[in-house]
Amino acid sequence: LKRRSPVFKTSEQHQSNKPKASLGGERVFGLHPVLLALRARKRILYELHVDERKLSKAGRLEQSPLLLQILDLAKEQELPVSGCPQNLLHQWCGREVHQGVCLDVSQLPVQQGETLMGCFDKSDVGEDAGRPLWLFMDRIQDPMNFGAVLRSSCYFGVQKVFIPGKDSCRLSPTVSKASSGALELMDLYILNTPEKFMTEMKMKGWWIVGTSSFYDSTRQASHSGSSKLTWDLPPPDKPVLLIVGNEGQGIQPELSTLCDSVLCVAPAGQDGPIGSLNVSVATGIVLHHLSLARRP
Template sequence: ATVELWSSREGAFSKARKRLEREPLSIERTKGSEILFGIAPCSLALSQARRGLFRLFLKQSSGPRRLVMSEFILQAMARGVPVHHVKRRELDALCRGQVHQGVCLEATPLRFKSLEEAEEPDLGDEGTPNRQLIWLVLEQIQDPMNLGALLRSAYFLGVDRVVTSHRNSCPLTPTVSKASSGAMEVFDVYSTDDLRSFLKAKTAEGWEVVGTASKPEDVENVPVISCLEFRWNKPVIIVIGSEGDGLSLETQLLCHRMLAIPPGRALHPGIESLNVSVATGILLHSICSQKRRHSD
Protein backbone atom coordinates (compact mmCIF):
# COMPACT_ATOMS: atom_id res chain seq x y z
CA ALA A 1 0.00 0.00 0.00
CA THR A 2 2.86 2.38 0.86
CA VAL A 3 4.52 1.69 -2.52
CA GLU A 4 1.22 2.34 -4.33
CA LEU A 5 0.70 5.62 -2.41
CA TRP A 6 4.26 6.76 -3.20
CA SER A 7 3.84 5.83 -6.86
CA SER A 8 0.55 7.72 -7.00
CA ARG A 9 2.11 10.85 -5.44
CA GLU A 10 5.12 10.66 -7.77
CA GLY A 11 2.76 10.46 -10.73
CA ALA A 12 0.82 13.51 -9.49
CA PHE A 13 4.07 15.48 -8.97
CA SER A 14 5.24 14.53 -12.47
CA LYS A 15 1.98 15.70 -14.04
CA ALA A 16 2.10 18.97 -12.10
CA ARG A 17 5.70 19.59 -13.17
CA LYS A 18 4.88 18.94 -16.84
CA ARG A 19 1.87 21.25 -16.61
CA LEU A 20 4.05 24.05 -15.19
CA GLU A 21 6.61 23.47 -17.95
CA ARG A 22 3.88 23.81 -20.58
CA GLU A 23 2.33 26.91 -19.06
CA PRO A 24 4.25 30.11 -19.82
CA LEU A 25 5.47 32.27 -16.97
CA SER A 26 3.38 35.39 -16.66
CA ILE A 27 5.43 38.49 -17.55
CA GLU A 28 3.82 41.64 -16.24
CA ARG A 29 3.76 44.36 -18.87
CA THR A 30 4.89 47.93 -18.23
CA LYS A 31 1.92 50.30 -18.09
CA GLY A 32 1.30 52.05 -21.40
CA SER A 33 3.46 49.62 -23.38
CA GLU A 34 2.87 47.23 -26.26
CA ILE A 35 4.82 44.23 -27.51
CA LEU A 36 6.58 44.46 -30.85
CA PHE A 37 7.54 41.13 -32.38
CA GLY A 38 9.74 39.95 -35.22
CA ILE A 39 13.34 40.63 -36.19
CA ALA A 40 12.84 43.60 -38.55
CA PRO A 41 10.35 45.61 -36.42
CA CYS A 42 12.33 45.13 -33.20
CA SER A 43 15.72 45.89 -34.78
CA LEU A 44 14.44 49.05 -36.49
CA ALA A 45 12.61 50.20 -33.36
CA LEU A 46 15.86 49.82 -31.41
CA SER A 47 17.84 51.76 -34.01
CA GLN A 48 15.39 54.70 -34.18
CA ALA A 49 14.60 57.24 -31.47
CA ARG A 50 10.84 57.17 -32.05
CA ARG A 51 9.60 54.97 -29.20
CA GLY A 52 10.18 54.65 -25.51
CA LEU A 53 11.88 51.27 -24.97
CA PHE A 54 11.45 49.16 -21.83
CA ARG A 55 12.67 45.57 -22.25
CA LEU A 56 13.99 43.28 -24.97
CA PHE A 57 13.01 39.60 -24.79
CA LEU A 58 15.14 37.06 -26.67
CA LYS A 59 14.61 33.34 -27.08
CA GLN A 60 17.19 31.22 -25.28
CA SER A 61 19.06 29.90 -28.30
CA SER A 62 22.30 28.32 -29.44
CA GLY A 63 21.06 27.71 -32.98
CA PRO A 64 21.64 29.46 -36.31
CA ARG A 65 20.15 32.74 -35.03
CA ARG A 66 22.77 33.12 -32.29
CA LEU A 67 24.61 35.82 -34.29
CA VAL A 68 21.36 37.75 -34.83
CA MET A 69 20.63 37.56 -31.10
CA SER A 70 24.14 38.84 -30.31
CA GLU A 71 23.50 41.85 -32.55
CA PHE A 72 20.25 42.52 -30.71
CA ILE A 73 22.08 42.46 -27.38
CA LEU A 74 24.57 45.04 -28.68
CA GLN A 75 21.74 47.24 -29.97
CA ALA A 76 19.93 47.03 -26.64
CA MET A 77 23.07 47.81 -24.65
CA ALA A 78 23.68 50.89 -26.80
CA ARG A 79 20.17 52.13 -26.00
CA GLY A 80 20.27 51.11 -22.33
CA VAL A 81 17.46 48.57 -22.76
CA PRO A 82 17.45 45.56 -20.37
CA VAL A 83 17.68 42.16 -22.11
CA HIS A 84 15.78 39.10 -20.85
CA HIS A 85 16.45 35.60 -22.17
CA VAL A 86 13.24 33.59 -22.05
CA LYS A 87 11.82 30.36 -23.39
CA ARG A 88 9.82 30.21 -26.58
CA ARG A 89 6.53 29.74 -24.75
CA GLU A 90 7.08 33.03 -22.90
CA LEU A 91 7.57 34.82 -26.21
CA ASP A 92 4.48 33.09 -27.60
CA ALA A 93 2.47 34.38 -24.64
CA LEU A 94 3.89 37.91 -24.90
CA CYS A 95 2.82 38.36 -28.52
CA ARG A 96 -0.26 36.12 -28.28
CA GLY A 97 0.96 33.45 -30.66
CA GLN A 98 2.19 35.70 -33.47
CA VAL A 99 5.32 34.83 -35.48
CA HIS A 100 8.02 36.47 -33.33
CA GLN A 101 11.20 34.87 -34.80
CA GLY A 102 12.63 34.66 -31.29
CA VAL A 103 12.42 38.41 -30.52
CA CYS A 104 9.93 40.64 -28.68
CA LEU A 105 10.39 44.26 -27.63
CA GLU A 106 8.34 46.08 -25.00
CA ALA A 107 7.90 49.69 -26.12
CA THR A 108 5.54 52.65 -26.17
CA PRO A 109 3.08 52.69 -29.10
CA LEU A 110 3.64 54.73 -32.25
CA ARG A 111 0.93 57.26 -33.05
CA PHE A 112 -0.16 58.86 -36.29
CA LYS A 113 1.36 62.28 -36.82
CA SER A 114 -0.92 65.25 -37.22
CA LEU A 115 -0.73 67.09 -40.52
CA GLU A 116 -0.16 70.23 -38.47
CA GLU A 117 3.20 68.72 -37.43
CA ALA A 118 4.24 68.07 -41.02
CA GLU A 119 6.76 70.17 -42.87
CA GLU A 120 5.26 71.93 -45.86
CA PRO A 121 6.44 70.19 -49.05
CA ASP A 122 8.63 72.08 -51.48
CA LEU A 123 6.38 72.74 -54.47
CA GLY A 124 8.95 74.93 -56.22
CA ASP A 125 7.89 78.16 -57.88
CA GLU A 126 5.99 78.98 -61.04
CA GLY A 127 9.13 78.78 -63.13
CA THR A 128 10.39 75.47 -61.73
CA PRO A 129 7.52 73.60 -60.07
CA ASN A 130 8.35 70.43 -58.16
CA ARG A 131 6.31 67.90 -60.11
CA GLN A 132 7.79 64.83 -58.50
CA LEU A 133 5.81 64.65 -55.23
CA ILE A 134 3.58 61.61 -54.66
CA TRP A 135 1.41 61.24 -51.59
CA LEU A 136 -0.68 58.19 -50.75
CA VAL A 137 -4.00 58.78 -48.98
CA LEU A 138 -5.84 55.87 -47.33
CA GLU A 139 -9.57 56.07 -46.65
CA GLN A 140 -10.72 53.71 -43.88
CA ILE A 141 -8.20 50.88 -44.30
CA GLN A 142 -9.10 48.62 -41.38
CA ASP A 143 -7.05 45.43 -41.76
CA PRO A 144 -3.62 45.67 -40.05
CA MET A 145 -2.03 43.25 -42.52
CA ASN A 146 -3.21 45.39 -45.44
CA LEU A 147 -2.04 48.61 -43.78
CA GLY A 148 1.38 47.10 -43.10
CA ALA A 149 1.72 45.86 -46.69
CA LEU A 150 0.66 49.28 -48.00
CA LEU A 151 3.28 51.04 -45.89
CA ARG A 152 5.96 48.61 -47.01
CA SER A 153 5.16 49.22 -50.70
CA ALA A 154 4.88 52.99 -50.24
CA TYR A 155 8.26 53.14 -48.50
CA PHE A 156 9.99 50.89 -51.05
CA LEU A 157 8.59 52.63 -54.14
CA GLY A 158 9.37 56.18 -53.02
CA VAL A 159 6.05 57.66 -51.88
CA ASP A 160 6.78 60.97 -50.16
CA ARG A 161 4.02 60.88 -47.54
CA VAL A 162 1.21 58.59 -46.37
CA VAL A 163 -1.97 60.10 -44.89
CA THR A 164 -4.87 58.10 -43.45
CA SER A 165 -8.37 59.08 -42.53
CA HIS A 166 -8.65 59.06 -38.73
CA ARG A 167 -12.18 57.64 -38.64
CA ASN A 168 -12.64 53.86 -39.08
CA SER A 169 -8.96 53.27 -39.81
CA CYS A 170 -6.56 50.73 -38.32
CA PRO A 171 -4.12 52.19 -35.74
CA LEU A 172 -0.35 51.67 -35.93
CA THR A 173 -0.18 48.34 -34.08
CA PRO A 174 2.65 45.82 -33.71
CA THR A 175 0.88 43.65 -36.32
CA VAL A 176 1.05 46.57 -38.78
CA SER A 177 4.77 46.97 -38.06
CA LYS A 178 5.41 43.26 -38.64
CA ALA A 179 3.38 43.26 -41.89
CA SER A 180 5.35 46.32 -43.03
CA SER A 181 8.61 44.45 -42.33
CA GLY A 182 9.50 47.33 -40.02
CA ALA A 183 8.86 50.15 -42.53
CA MET A 184 6.41 51.63 -40.00
CA GLU A 185 9.36 52.16 -37.64
CA VAL A 186 11.18 54.53 -40.03
CA PHE A 187 8.34 56.05 -42.12
CA ASP A 188 6.08 58.75 -40.65
CA VAL A 189 2.35 58.14 -41.15
CA TYR A 190 -0.02 61.10 -40.89
CA SER A 191 -3.71 61.23 -40.09
CA THR A 192 -6.50 63.70 -40.76
CA ASP A 193 -9.90 64.09 -39.12
CA ASP A 194 -11.33 65.74 -42.24
CA LEU A 195 -10.20 63.92 -45.37
CA ARG A 196 -12.46 65.83 -47.74
CA SER A 197 -11.30 69.27 -46.58
CA PHE A 198 -7.71 68.06 -46.86
CA LEU A 199 -8.22 66.94 -50.48
CA LYS A 200 -9.99 70.20 -51.37
CA ALA A 201 -7.11 72.21 -49.89
CA LYS A 202 -4.53 70.21 -51.87
CA THR A 203 -6.50 70.72 -55.09
CA ALA A 204 -6.49 74.48 -54.42
CA GLU A 205 -2.69 74.30 -53.99
CA GLY A 206 -2.30 72.75 -57.45
CA TRP A 207 -2.18 69.03 -56.65
CA GLU A 208 -3.92 66.44 -58.80
CA VAL A 209 -6.14 64.09 -56.79
CA VAL A 210 -6.44 60.63 -58.36
CA GLY A 211 -8.78 57.93 -57.08
CA THR A 212 -8.80 54.19 -57.66
CA ALA A 213 -11.61 51.99 -58.98
CA SER A 214 -11.83 48.19 -58.95
CA LYS A 215 -15.08 48.36 -60.99
CA PRO A 216 -14.80 51.19 -63.53
CA GLU A 217 -18.38 50.63 -64.69
CA ASP A 218 -19.65 51.71 -61.26
CA VAL A 219 -17.91 55.10 -61.35
CA GLU A 220 -20.03 58.11 -62.34
CA ASN A 221 -19.11 61.73 -63.06
CA VAL A 222 -15.35 61.13 -62.87
CA PRO A 223 -13.25 60.00 -65.88
CA VAL A 224 -11.70 56.52 -65.50
CA ILE A 225 -8.48 55.55 -67.27
CA SER A 226 -6.09 52.61 -67.17
CA CYS A 227 -3.11 53.07 -64.86
CA LEU A 228 -0.96 52.28 -67.91
CA GLU A 229 -2.24 55.45 -69.63
CA PHE A 230 -1.84 57.75 -66.65
CA ARG A 231 0.68 60.57 -67.07
CA TRP A 232 1.30 63.33 -64.55
CA ASN A 233 3.12 66.64 -64.54
CA LYS A 234 2.15 68.09 -61.17
CA PRO A 235 2.22 66.87 -57.53
CA VAL A 236 -0.19 63.94 -57.24
CA ILE A 237 -2.24 62.35 -54.46
CA ILE A 238 -3.33 58.74 -54.94
CA VAL A 239 -6.43 57.94 -52.88
CA ILE A 240 -7.11 54.32 -51.91
CA GLY A 241 -10.48 53.18 -50.53
CA SER A 242 -11.43 50.61 -47.92
CA GLU A 243 -11.11 46.85 -48.40
CA GLY A 244 -14.81 46.18 -48.91
CA ASP A 245 -16.43 49.30 -50.31
CA GLY A 246 -13.60 51.15 -52.01
CA LEU A 247 -13.71 54.94 -52.10
CA SER A 248 -16.79 56.65 -50.71
CA LEU A 249 -18.88 58.54 -53.27
CA GLU A 250 -18.06 61.85 -51.58
CA THR A 251 -14.32 61.19 -51.96
CA GLN A 252 -14.70 59.97 -55.56
CA LEU A 253 -16.29 63.28 -56.51
CA LEU A 254 -13.20 65.14 -55.24
CA CYS A 255 -10.95 63.18 -57.62
CA HIS A 256 -9.90 64.58 -60.98
CA ARG A 257 -9.49 61.11 -62.44
CA MET A 258 -9.91 57.49 -61.39
CA LEU A 259 -7.37 54.78 -62.16
CA ALA A 260 -8.15 51.15 -62.95
CA ILE A 261 -5.85 48.14 -63.36
CA PRO A 262 -6.63 46.23 -66.59
CA PRO A 263 -6.86 42.46 -65.97
CA GLY A 264 -4.83 40.03 -68.04
CA ARG A 265 -7.76 37.73 -68.87
CA ALA A 266 -11.54 37.42 -68.75
CA LEU A 267 -12.35 37.05 -65.05
CA HIS A 268 -14.79 34.67 -63.35
CA PRO A 269 -17.51 36.34 -61.28
CA GLY A 270 -16.46 36.67 -57.64
CA ILE A 271 -12.72 37.04 -58.35
CA GLU A 272 -12.85 40.25 -60.33
CA SER A 273 -10.69 42.38 -58.06
CA LEU A 274 -7.32 42.42 -56.29
CA ASN A 275 -6.45 42.70 -52.63
CA VAL A 276 -6.15 46.39 -51.77
CA SER A 277 -2.45 46.22 -50.89
CA VAL A 278 -1.60 44.28 -54.07
CA ALA A 279 -3.59 46.71 -56.24
CA THR A 280 -1.90 49.68 -54.58
CA GLY A 281 1.54 48.18 -55.15
CA ILE A 282 0.79 47.81 -58.88
CA LEU A 283 -0.54 51.37 -59.16
CA LEU A 284 2.34 52.89 -57.20
CA HIS A 285 4.93 51.06 -59.27
CA SER A 286 3.32 52.33 -62.48
CA ILE A 287 3.23 55.92 -61.20
CA CYS A 288 6.51 56.01 -59.27
CA SER A 289 8.43 54.56 -62.22
CA GLN A 290 7.51 57.75 -64.12
CA LYS A 291 8.95 59.74 -61.21
CA ARG A 292 12.26 57.89 -61.55
CA ARG A 293 12.36 58.40 -65.35
CA HIS A 294 11.74 62.14 -64.91
CA SER A 295 14.66 62.43 -62.50
CA ASP A 296 17.12 60.56 -64.77
Protein backbone atom coordinates in the same frame (compact mmCIF):
# COMPACT_ATOMS: atom_id res chain seq x y z
CA LEU B 1 37.63 41.45 -32.49
CA LYS B 2 35.38 39.58 -30.10
CA ARG B 3 31.74 40.59 -30.01
CA ARG B 4 30.58 41.53 -26.54
CA SER B 5 26.95 40.86 -25.76
CA PRO B 6 24.76 42.94 -23.46
CA VAL B 7 24.04 41.57 -20.02
CA PHE B 8 20.71 39.78 -20.02
CA LYS B 9 18.39 38.10 -17.58
CA THR B 10 17.57 34.42 -17.95
CA SER B 11 14.20 32.76 -17.58
CA GLU B 12 15.16 31.78 -14.02
CA GLN B 13 14.98 35.46 -13.17
CA HIS B 14 11.40 35.65 -14.41
CA GLN B 15 9.23 34.93 -11.40
CA SER B 16 6.52 33.21 -13.46
CA ASN B 17 5.61 32.29 -17.00
CA LYS B 18 2.45 34.36 -16.83
CA PRO B 19 2.24 37.25 -19.32
CA LYS B 20 3.06 40.59 -17.78
CA ALA B 21 1.85 43.96 -18.97
CA SER B 22 4.14 45.73 -21.41
CA LEU B 23 6.05 48.51 -19.70
CA GLY B 24 5.26 50.92 -22.50
CA GLY B 25 1.87 49.65 -23.58
CA GLU B 26 2.89 47.59 -26.62
CA ARG B 27 5.29 44.86 -27.70
CA VAL B 28 6.76 45.07 -31.19
CA PHE B 29 7.79 41.61 -32.38
CA GLY B 30 9.71 40.07 -35.26
CA LEU B 31 13.29 40.65 -36.37
CA HIS B 32 12.69 43.43 -38.92
CA PRO B 33 10.13 45.42 -36.87
CA VAL B 34 12.30 45.27 -33.74
CA LEU B 35 15.45 46.23 -35.66
CA LEU B 36 13.75 49.18 -37.38
CA ALA B 37 12.08 50.34 -34.16
CA LEU B 38 15.53 50.44 -32.55
CA ARG B 39 16.95 52.35 -35.51
CA ALA B 40 14.10 54.83 -35.91
CA ARG B 41 13.67 55.53 -32.17
CA LYS B 42 10.25 57.09 -32.71
CA ARG B 43 8.94 55.17 -29.71
CA ILE B 44 10.17 55.12 -26.14
CA LEU B 45 12.11 51.85 -25.75
CA TYR B 46 11.90 49.93 -22.46
CA GLU B 47 13.19 46.34 -22.68
CA LEU B 48 14.20 43.77 -25.29
CA HIS B 49 13.16 40.13 -24.82
CA VAL B 50 15.01 37.35 -26.67
CA ASP B 51 14.24 33.63 -26.88
CA GLU B 52 16.65 32.08 -24.38
CA ARG B 53 17.45 29.26 -26.82
CA LYS B 54 19.21 31.83 -28.98
CA LEU B 55 21.53 32.66 -26.12
CA SER B 56 23.99 30.22 -24.53
CA LYS B 57 24.78 30.13 -20.83
CA ALA B 58 27.87 32.17 -21.60
CA GLY B 59 25.76 34.78 -23.35
CA ARG B 60 27.12 34.07 -26.84
CA LEU B 61 24.74 34.40 -29.75
CA GLU B 62 23.66 32.16 -32.54
CA GLN B 63 24.90 33.52 -35.83
CA SER B 64 21.78 35.43 -36.89
CA PRO B 65 22.90 38.70 -38.55
CA LEU B 66 19.66 40.52 -37.77
CA LEU B 67 19.71 39.39 -34.15
CA LEU B 68 23.33 40.48 -33.83
CA GLN B 69 22.39 43.92 -35.14
CA ILE B 70 19.46 44.10 -32.72
CA LEU B 71 21.63 43.28 -29.70
CA ASP B 72 24.35 45.67 -30.83
CA LEU B 73 21.77 48.47 -30.98
CA ALA B 74 20.34 47.46 -27.61
CA LYS B 75 23.80 47.68 -26.11
CA GLU B 76 24.52 51.06 -27.72
CA GLN B 77 21.24 52.41 -26.35
CA GLU B 78 21.79 50.80 -22.91
CA LEU B 79 18.51 48.94 -23.26
CA PRO B 80 17.78 46.10 -20.80
CA VAL B 81 17.82 42.68 -22.50
CA SER B 82 16.27 39.52 -21.07
CA GLY B 83 16.33 35.92 -22.20
CA CYS B 84 12.96 34.23 -21.79
CA PRO B 85 11.26 30.94 -22.71
CA GLN B 86 9.63 30.57 -26.10
CA ASN B 87 6.21 29.86 -24.59
CA LEU B 88 6.35 33.18 -22.74
CA LEU B 89 7.10 35.00 -25.99
CA HIS B 90 4.15 33.18 -27.58
CA GLN B 91 1.87 34.47 -24.84
CA TRP B 92 3.21 38.00 -24.94
CA CYS B 93 2.90 38.22 -28.73
CA GLY B 94 -0.52 36.61 -29.02
CA ARG B 95 1.04 33.55 -30.68
CA GLU B 96 2.05 35.64 -33.69
CA VAL B 97 5.29 34.79 -35.53
CA HIS B 98 7.75 36.68 -33.31
CA GLN B 99 11.02 35.09 -34.57
CA GLY B 100 12.34 34.95 -31.02
CA VAL B 101 12.36 38.67 -30.22
CA CYS B 102 9.97 41.27 -28.88
CA LEU B 103 10.48 44.81 -27.68
CA ASP B 104 8.60 46.66 -24.93
CA VAL B 105 7.80 50.09 -26.33
CA SER B 106 5.46 53.05 -26.07
CA GLN B 107 2.72 53.47 -28.63
CA LEU B 108 3.84 54.96 -31.93
CA PRO B 109 3.43 58.76 -31.96
CA VAL B 110 1.38 59.97 -34.92
CA GLN B 111 1.23 63.55 -36.15
CA GLN B 112 -1.87 65.53 -37.08
CA GLY B 113 -2.06 65.92 -40.84
CA GLU B 114 -3.85 69.26 -40.63
CA THR B 115 -0.59 70.81 -39.41
CA LEU B 116 0.66 70.46 -42.99
CA MET B 117 -2.10 72.63 -44.44
CA GLY B 118 -0.53 75.71 -45.97
CA CYS B 119 2.66 73.76 -46.75
CA PHE B 120 1.63 72.23 -50.07
CA ASP B 121 3.86 74.29 -52.33
CA LYS B 122 6.67 72.32 -53.94
CA SER B 123 9.24 74.28 -51.97
CA ASP B 124 7.63 73.16 -48.70
CA VAL B 125 7.30 69.40 -49.07
CA GLY B 126 10.81 68.15 -48.42
CA GLU B 127 13.81 66.78 -50.24
CA ASP B 128 11.75 65.30 -53.10
CA ALA B 129 10.02 68.63 -53.60
CA GLY B 130 9.88 68.31 -57.39
CA ARG B 131 7.96 65.01 -57.40
CA PRO B 132 6.36 64.35 -54.01
CA LEU B 133 4.20 61.23 -53.73
CA TRP B 134 1.92 60.89 -50.70
CA LEU B 135 -0.66 58.23 -49.84
CA PHE B 136 -4.04 58.31 -48.08
CA MET B 137 -5.42 54.99 -46.80
CA ASP B 138 -9.17 55.46 -46.63
CA ARG B 139 -10.56 53.31 -43.79
CA ILE B 140 -8.49 50.17 -44.43
CA GLN B 141 -9.51 47.72 -41.70
CA ASP B 142 -7.42 44.57 -41.97
CA PRO B 143 -4.03 44.82 -40.19
CA MET B 144 -2.34 42.54 -42.72
CA ASN B 145 -3.57 44.69 -45.62
CA PHE B 146 -2.63 47.85 -43.75
CA GLY B 147 0.88 46.59 -43.06
CA ALA B 148 1.39 45.35 -46.61
CA VAL B 149 0.35 48.75 -48.03
CA LEU B 150 2.86 50.44 -45.72
CA ARG B 151 5.58 48.05 -46.86
CA SER B 152 4.91 48.83 -50.54
CA SER B 153 4.76 52.55 -49.76
CA CYS B 154 8.16 52.46 -48.10
CA TYR B 155 9.62 50.36 -50.93
CA PHE B 156 8.40 52.73 -53.66
CA GLY B 157 9.46 55.92 -51.90
CA VAL B 158 6.18 57.37 -50.65
CA GLN B 159 7.18 60.27 -48.42
CA LYS B 160 4.08 60.62 -46.24
CA VAL B 161 1.14 58.36 -45.36
CA PHE B 162 -2.21 59.59 -44.07
CA ILE B 163 -5.06 57.76 -42.36
CA PRO B 164 -8.50 59.02 -41.27
CA GLY B 165 -9.09 59.90 -37.65
CA LYS B 166 -11.73 57.17 -37.31
CA ASP B 167 -12.76 53.89 -38.93
CA SER B 168 -9.18 52.85 -39.65
CA CYS B 169 -7.07 49.91 -38.53
CA ARG B 170 -5.20 50.41 -35.25
CA LEU B 171 -1.44 50.94 -35.57
CA SER B 172 -0.72 47.69 -33.75
CA PRO B 173 2.37 45.48 -33.46
CA THR B 174 0.63 43.14 -35.93
CA VAL B 175 0.60 45.98 -38.47
CA SER B 176 4.30 46.57 -37.82
CA LYS B 177 5.06 42.88 -38.42
CA ALA B 178 2.93 42.78 -41.60
CA SER B 179 4.78 45.86 -42.86
CA SER B 180 8.17 44.22 -42.19
CA GLY B 181 8.89 47.18 -39.93
CA ALA B 182 7.90 49.91 -42.40
CA LEU B 183 5.43 51.23 -39.81
CA GLU B 184 8.41 52.19 -37.66
CA LEU B 185 9.95 54.27 -40.46
CA MET B 186 7.13 55.98 -42.37
CA ASP B 187 6.03 59.56 -41.72
CA LEU B 188 2.46 58.85 -40.63
CA TYR B 189 -0.33 61.40 -40.12
CA ILE B 190 -3.95 61.34 -38.97
CA LEU B 191 -6.46 63.41 -40.96
CA ASN B 192 -9.67 64.44 -39.22
CA THR B 193 -10.84 66.55 -42.17
CA PRO B 194 -9.56 64.73 -45.28
CA GLU B 195 -11.99 66.45 -47.67
CA LYS B 196 -10.84 69.92 -46.58
CA PHE B 197 -7.21 68.81 -46.64
CA MET B 198 -7.42 67.48 -50.20
CA THR B 199 -9.38 70.49 -51.45
CA GLU B 200 -6.52 72.73 -50.36
CA MET B 201 -4.01 70.39 -51.98
CA LYS B 202 -5.84 70.72 -55.31
CA MET B 203 -5.80 74.51 -55.00
CA LYS B 204 -2.02 74.32 -54.63
CA GLY B 205 -1.61 72.24 -57.80
CA TRP B 206 -1.56 68.71 -56.40
CA TRP B 207 -2.97 65.87 -58.49
CA ILE B 208 -5.37 63.65 -56.56
CA VAL B 209 -5.34 60.06 -57.82
CA GLY B 210 -8.05 57.60 -56.84
CA THR B 211 -8.11 53.84 -57.27
CA SER B 212 -10.97 51.61 -58.31
CA SER B 213 -11.65 47.91 -58.83
CA PHE B 214 -14.08 48.82 -61.64
CA TYR B 215 -12.60 48.19 -65.08
CA ASP B 216 -13.83 50.16 -68.10
CA SER B 217 -12.28 48.80 -71.29
CA THR B 218 -13.41 51.83 -73.30
CA ARG B 219 -11.08 54.09 -71.31
CA GLN B 220 -8.12 51.71 -71.19
CA ALA B 221 -4.74 53.43 -71.15
CA SER B 222 -2.07 51.28 -72.76
CA HIS B 223 0.91 50.72 -70.52
CA SER B 224 4.02 48.58 -70.77
CA GLY B 225 4.13 45.31 -68.88
CA SER B 226 1.71 42.48 -68.33
CA SER B 227 -0.80 44.64 -66.43
CA LYS B 228 -2.46 47.82 -67.65
CA LEU B 229 -3.46 50.89 -65.74
CA THR B 230 -6.81 52.14 -66.94
CA TRP B 231 -7.82 55.77 -67.20
CA ASP B 232 -5.33 58.60 -66.79
CA LEU B 233 -1.88 58.63 -65.21
CA PRO B 234 -1.03 61.97 -63.59
CA PRO B 235 1.43 64.34 -65.28
CA PRO B 236 4.92 63.22 -64.21
CA ASP B 237 5.90 66.65 -62.86
CA LYS B 238 2.84 67.04 -60.60
CA PRO B 239 2.90 66.43 -56.84
CA VAL B 240 0.57 63.45 -56.27
CA LEU B 241 -1.66 62.19 -53.49
CA LEU B 242 -2.80 58.60 -54.10
CA ILE B 243 -5.97 57.39 -52.36
CA VAL B 244 -6.59 53.69 -51.75
CA GLY B 245 -9.96 52.69 -50.38
CA ASN B 246 -11.63 50.41 -47.89
CA GLU B 247 -11.57 46.67 -48.68
CA GLY B 248 -15.34 46.46 -49.19
CA GLN B 249 -16.57 49.97 -49.94
CA GLY B 250 -13.65 51.56 -51.74
CA ILE B 251 -13.08 55.32 -51.52
CA GLN B 252 -15.64 57.53 -49.81
CA PRO B 253 -17.84 59.34 -52.40
CA GLU B 254 -16.92 62.80 -51.10
CA LEU B 255 -13.25 61.99 -51.72
CA SER B 256 -13.87 60.33 -55.08
CA THR B 257 -15.31 63.59 -56.40
CA LEU B 258 -11.98 65.30 -55.68
CA CYS B 259 -9.94 62.86 -57.78
CA ASP B 260 -8.33 64.22 -60.94
CA SER B 261 -7.89 60.69 -62.26
CA VAL B 262 -8.73 57.15 -61.23
CA LEU B 263 -6.42 54.19 -61.72
CA CYS B 264 -7.41 50.56 -62.06
CA VAL B 265 -5.39 47.39 -62.60
CA ALA B 266 -6.96 45.62 -65.56
CA PRO B 267 -7.77 41.91 -65.30
CA ALA B 268 -6.53 39.35 -67.80
CA GLY B 269 -10.09 38.74 -69.00
CA GLN B 270 -13.45 40.44 -68.73
CA ASP B 271 -15.37 37.66 -66.98
CA GLY B 272 -12.87 35.96 -64.69
CA PRO B 273 -13.91 34.30 -61.43
CA ILE B 274 -11.98 36.86 -59.32
CA GLY B 275 -13.42 40.34 -59.59
CA SER B 276 -10.67 42.39 -57.97
CA LEU B 277 -7.24 42.36 -56.37
CA ASN B 278 -6.48 42.61 -52.67
CA VAL B 279 -6.00 46.28 -51.79
CA SER B 280 -2.36 45.78 -50.82
CA VAL B 281 -1.54 44.00 -54.08
CA ALA B 282 -3.31 46.64 -56.17
CA THR B 283 -1.55 49.43 -54.26
CA GLY B 284 1.85 47.87 -54.93
CA ILE B 285 1.14 47.65 -58.67
CA VAL B 286 -0.16 51.22 -58.86
CA LEU B 287 2.81 52.59 -56.90
CA HIS B 288 5.18 50.70 -59.18
CA HIS B 289 3.66 52.29 -62.30
CA LEU B 290 3.55 55.73 -60.70
CA SER B 291 7.19 55.53 -59.65
CA LEU B 292 8.25 54.45 -63.15
CA ALA B 293 6.29 57.26 -64.80
CA ARG B 294 7.74 59.86 -62.44
CA ARG B 295 11.41 59.04 -62.77
CA PRO B 296 13.48 61.96 -64.13
